[in-house]
Amino acid sequence: MERYFKRKTQPEILEPSPKSPKNNESSSKQTCVDSMEINSETLQYDPGLCTPILSYHPNVRDQVRRAYLQNKPCQPKTHAFPYTNFGTKPRRFNPAWFTQFPNWLEYSTSQDAAYCLCCYLFKPDIGDQSGGDTFVGVGFKNWKCKKKLEIHVGRPNSSHNSAWRNCEALLNQKQHIETVISKQTDQDRIDYRTRLGASVGVSRILLQQGLPFRGHDESENSLNQGNFLEILRWLRHSNEGIKAVTLENAPENLKLTSPDIQNDISSSISYEIISAITSDINDSLFSILVDESRDKSSKEQMAIVLRFVDKGHVIERFVGIEHVVDTKASSLKLAIDDFFSRHGLSISKLHGQGYDGVSNMQALVAVAKKNSEIGDLFTMVSSVVNIVVASSKRRDILREKHTHVVLEALENNELSSGQGFGDHKRFIAGIAKEGSRYCECNELGQYMQRMRESGWESLFDEVSSFCDKNRIKIPSMDDSFTSGERPNRKAHPITNVHRYRVDLFTDVIDKQLTELNDRFTEKNTKLLLCVACLSPINSFFAFDKEKLMRLAQFYPSDFSEHDLELLKEQLENYIWDMTSNSEFVDLKGISDLAQKMVGTKKDHTYPLVYLLLTLALILPVATASVERVFSAMNIVKNTLRNRMGDLWMNDCLVAYIEKDIFNSIEDEAIMQWFQNMKTRRGQLF
Incomplete structure (x- = not known):
């Protein structure tokens, strides 16, 4: 047989035909598909970008068709459909058509065009019948002529209805040859x-x-x-x-x-x-x-x-x-x-x-490390940790000494049994709860500014106490600073307090504040400050009607001019209702406020205010959810399962x-x- 037939190579089998119903532009973007195995997760479900069905290997076409049918037509009902000018009138795709044609009508957000799922999967090559390639290749865009959708469906023996019957037969396994034989x-x-x-x-x-x-x-x-x-x-x-x-x-x-x-x-x-x-x-x-x-x-x-x-x-x-x-x-x-x-x-x-989400905090640490002495400190600590961890004997010695230190501190009432990891967990939980208020960025900047102005004394007292307990010599802050290196004759002599307070403490905080301001623009800061006005803490003390109106203006697609006028009236009634209602006392954050509004049906009374709460709550803040995914990934895909x-x-x-x-x-x-x-x-x- 080899003398009469030339065996096709794999790329020749998978290469799309030049007469493929899909446009060449979208087809060229697709990669070759394995002839025997199809991964449904890697299929392109945007109908304007799908690989033509005839470009798949014949052995896997039914598997591809079944994957598309199981996933159902691509119908983004809530998409913001763009307008196209037809003469002097702007028109767009009508999402109500999804309800009228639920089984086959698809919409491509990338091409702004409508397609037919069943015709894509089974339409025979019979020329221009049933719309030709309009609903399969280039897409239907004539939004002013809905009647053409009905024409596309046609009579019982039309190309579209024949393709739809093939789709139903594919999903009905009782009609399959394998089922009939066995x-x-x-x-x-x-x-x-x-x-x-x-x-x-x-x-x-x-x-x-x-x-x-x-x-x-x-x-x-x-x-x-x-x-x-x-x-x-x-x-x-x-x-x-x-x-x-x-x-x-x-x-x-x-x-x-x-x-x-x-x-x-x-x-x-x-x-x-x-x-x-x-x-x-x-x-x-x-x-x-x-x-x-x-x-x-x-x-x-x-x-x-x-x-x-x-x-x-x-x-x-x-x-x-x-x-x-x-x-x-x-x-x-x-x-x-x-x-x-x-x-x-x-x-x-x-x-x-x-x-x-955690890159912001990591950036502040990275800025601190840019200071040569602080960078050396991190390097030294890392080396100490590596040396201790490398030996099980060193770890046992460290644990034993640390146990004696903890017991001694407990006996001297310097450490209570409630401190330690339990308090650390409560502290982290408190930070997570505060995160729901969306003010941590602004509060962090204010805290660092206060620390720069008046935090040196408390920090120095804490460091001095640590040095005294561990018998570490503390230099006099009024003495001249010596680095241990060869002195520079032209350098102006400075005291220790100037070196540690100005050149290290203040300098690092200034760099971190600059980094924080660069990462959070003025617009983002205004957004966070406006969100803070939704806080119910202290009987809605932070409520500011003007800032909440400004917050709504950040979302023009959700608040029209008419909605803004209604929101102004709702806010006046809302704040009076909230402050006079005993059920809204002692709320801890806007998440508690949203839950209480739903429980008391106030979300229906003040729908635009509840929309503001929803927009504030879905703001992407730094959470541990994504990091937990990677922790789980290391459990599921470990060293033994790395393939x-x-x-x-x-x-x-x-x-x-x-x-x-x-x-x-x-x-x-x-x-x-x-x-x-x-x-x-x-x-x-």
């Missing part, structure tokens, strides 16, 4: 459901605990076949029904224990969790928190956390981790845009973005971190999604 009895379906339920149950345990699924040797003679198989074997011993249909009692080609099955189950769980999160957000405003870190295989991973308000409660949800080649702004933007289009989130509802793929790690992390949502998801929903991912040999019904 006729299964009712008992076979019951056994398959039991077997799949057992695999889902085992996956639940491992995902919730962040444990590996597979073992080094999973052969029948192995004494440790891995967590998945070992837990399944234990489960069989306690349940005769499961024992009768799993492992050696299951068909050889339908054991549901292979790595591919485990990946599909985990992917189904991750999808259901993220669907529940996006359902909770619905049409609410939200912000995004993003940070980057390297995993155990030295790959740059970008964690995404969504922050939104639900019934007055501030909620932060981890929704995924994306591998990025670099940390440039353009790369992060592309990854975020792809994530939004994949999960049907609208950019218009995004009202805040936070990147690397874990990006999709597998993402699915494991979503289930491991969002346990409360995971626990609320029924096994039936997971099994249904798993069943529809591919054509399965087993049948649930």
